[in-house]
């Protein structure tokens with residue numbers, strides 16, 4: 013059983029006024045999956061090619077997730093926005109499936125995630141979305157223009173249950189159990205210039221106000237080669253903030269005091285949406301990049317797919333320990349050397365005693381999984397335990413509580 017919770021666990025909704033005069037309701041207490049109410053289109057310039065690109069976002073059925081569709085290719089192939097389809101994380105995140113590729117997907121994905129849209133198709137007639145102003149502002153506006161539509165399938169949110177840490181060079185990213193989605197980040201370049209820190213819980217409200225307008229930034233010395241070789245033909249001061257030495261080159265004042273680190277959080281949100289389900293957890297990152305973000309997404313994906321890892325190590329008492337337990341009333345006495353509790357054959361155990369036994373034995377026999385031990389206990393009929401008491405979900409929750417997660 014996968015430890016998921018239904019819906020967001022947070023807070024009140026808010027109303028966002030559209031520039032067109034319309035109004036859309038962003039509900040942060042959503043219990044159901046959401047798609048777009050109607051299609052919406054955006055045109056612009058691609059970062060790499062500098063060519064005109066047309067993007068259309070479309071409603072999609074429940075459980076579709078976010079998918080990119082290359083309408084300029086024969087058969088209009090689709091690429092699911094899933095971590096399995098990531099093929100490049102150098103400076104941006106790219107997806108590939110078969111012969112179809114889509115570059116620089118993270119800002120679009122962050123907008124869907126931030127706005128709470130679960131299911132949508134993104135049609136493109138080129139290899140990348142329009143870069144816009146280097147933030148997610150244009151995509152967020154597009155989604156708000158299309159509107160959101162609750163669907164008849166419940167949203168399943170994956171709750172991080174075990175801390176995960178990933179390090180790559182001087183980049184570090186961790187995730188810890190938390191009842192909402194929170195991202196804390198410190199960004200800096202190698203020289204320690206423009207070191208910034210920011211932390212916030214992600215909701216549709218904070219997404220739009222605090223993150224969506226944060227533009228990407230780059231260091232001049234890092235992109236000089238790319239500019240000279242025409243590899244970012246769509247790049248300009250209209251699409252990114254450029255830092256050269258101690259100067260900030262931009263066509264408008266910075267939008268936030270901590271715009272750089274806020275953009276890093278935006279990137280984390282977009283990359284982690286590749287897990288394929290909303291998550292709750294506290295992400296703590298230091299100097300993250302797309303490679304580390306995607307590495308964490310893979311590790312979270314593994315945690316989702318391996319619920320057995322939830323189980324604490326456990327083994328039944330060895331037979332020699334049970335020989336001395338002849339009395340049917342013995343329940344939790346210990347042996348002379350104060351090791352494992354003794355439980356008699358056929359004895360009825362309440363839940364608390366089963367838990368005490370499991371935790372005690374897990375400490376002494378770390379190589380055996382709790383599930384295997386539970387199964388063994390049932391088949392030996394040594395204890396009278398109901399199948400419900402043996403569910404991995406039940407025990408994982410209880411043991412986590414016991415360990416004060």
Ligand SMILES: [Zn+2]
Pocket residue numbers: 118119228275279
């Ligand atoms: Zn970015």
